[in-house]
Amino acid sequence: MRRVIVLLGIVAALGAAGCGAVANGEPGSGTVRVVAAENFWGSIASQLGGDRATTDSIISNPNEDPHSYEPTASDARHLASAQLVIVNGVGYDPWAGKLLAANPESGRTVLTIGDLFHLKEGDNPHRWYDPADVEAVANAITADLKKLDPKHATYYDQRHAAFENQGLATYHRLIAEIRARYSGTAVGASESIFALQAPALGLDLITPSSFLAAISEGTEVSAHDTLSVQKQLSQHQAKVWIYNAQNATPEIQRLNALARSQQIPIATITETLSPANASFEQWQVAQLQRIAQALHQATGR
Numbered sequence: 001m002r003r004v005i006v007l008l009g010i011v012a013a014l015g016a017a018g019c020g021a022v023a024n025g026e027p028g029s030g031t032v033r034v035v036a037a038e039n040f041w042g043s044i045a046s047q048l049g050g051d052r053a054t055t056d057s058i059i060s061n062p063n064e065d066p067h068s069y070e071p072t073a074s075d076a077r078h079l080a081s082a083q084l085v086i087v088n089g090v091g092y093d094p095w096a097g098k099l100l101a102a103n104p105e106s107g108r109t110v111l112t113i114g115d116l117f118h119l120k121e122g123d124n125p126h127r128w129y130d131p132a133d134v135e136a137v138a139n140a141i142t143a144d145l146k147k148l149d150p151k152h153a154t155y156y157d158q159r160h161a162a163f164e165n166q167g168l169a170t171y172h173r174l175i176a177e178i179r180a181r182y183s184g185t186a187v188g189a190s191e192s193i194f195a196l197q198a199p200a201l202g203l204d205l206i207t208p209s210s211f212l213a214a215i216s217e218g219t220e221v222s223a224h225d226t227l228s229v230q231k232q233l234s235q236h237q238a239k240v241w242i243y244n245a246q247n248a249t250p251e252i253q254r255l256n257a258l259a260r261s262q263q264i265p266i267a268t269i270t271e272t273l274s275p276a277n278a279s280f281e282q283w284q285v286a287q288l289q290r291i292a293q294a295l296h297q298a299t300g301r
Contacts, residue, residue, distance in 0.1 A: 044134070045084075
């Protein structure tokens with residue numbers, strides 16, 4: 001918290017020095033300066049912006065838990081100079097909102113994903129795991145780019161079409177294949193990031209929602225929930241165990257060990273791009289392939 005307070009002062013100083021978004025030029029001139037708080041949204045924005053935008057992402061280290069991220073002075077400078085800022089919201093990246101509020105800029109567009117879906121504090125913030133939400137965010141980013149650079153609206157429409165029809169083609173194909181082949185299969189997960197993708201895959205996520213939320217938010221897990229998840233694994237009620245490698249707490253590591261001892265296939269996922277230089281769709285396709293492989297191993301289908 002102290003570090004964020006210090007950075008707020010840095011951002012305010014940057015704003016007073018004239019380093020706000022308008023300093024990059026009026027909308028429609030040059031390239032659009034885009035900064036995303038997280039690289040999963042940044043990857044999408046980069047593909048949609050193409051040569052007409054420069055995109056930077058603040059959280060990009062796959063070995064770091066985004067929930068505990070502490071911003072730097074460099075992050076503050078990036079946000080202060082952006083024309084389009086993409087933040088997740090819903091309590092996921094509160095530091096970003098504080099830094100932006102410290103340097104208000106009339107020429108800057110801020111896309112808050114949580115606001116796009118009318119979410120409130122306590123709702124599941126991991127919208128990039130919902131395929132329908134990914135589509136909606138791509139639409140919103142394209143609309144913002146066209147607003148900031150209206151002279152090149154056709155270019156952004158073309159980039160959007162290529163992303164939807166080519167970039168996401170394998171992603172959508174794998175989702176449909178998993179849903180067709182494994183619909184109704186019971187699975188367990190270590191936290192709530194998978195809760196938004198499971199329905200799209202047709203999988204029955206049987207882990208208690210309160211357990212998923214507690215692990216995701218770093219709060220205490222009830223003894224009842226822990227016993228429930230242990231029972232689901234030891235009795236093979238969950239056919240596959242899916243866990244977030246970026247939040248492998250001691251409790252989750254014990255559950256991973258239990259799954260292995262019961263020969264329950266494990267599929268690993270992450271919150272941010274892994275590897276960091278992968279595109280959104282490359283990352284998601286690799287994870288979907290691992291999930292499909294684990295489901296095949298568990299069911300023989």
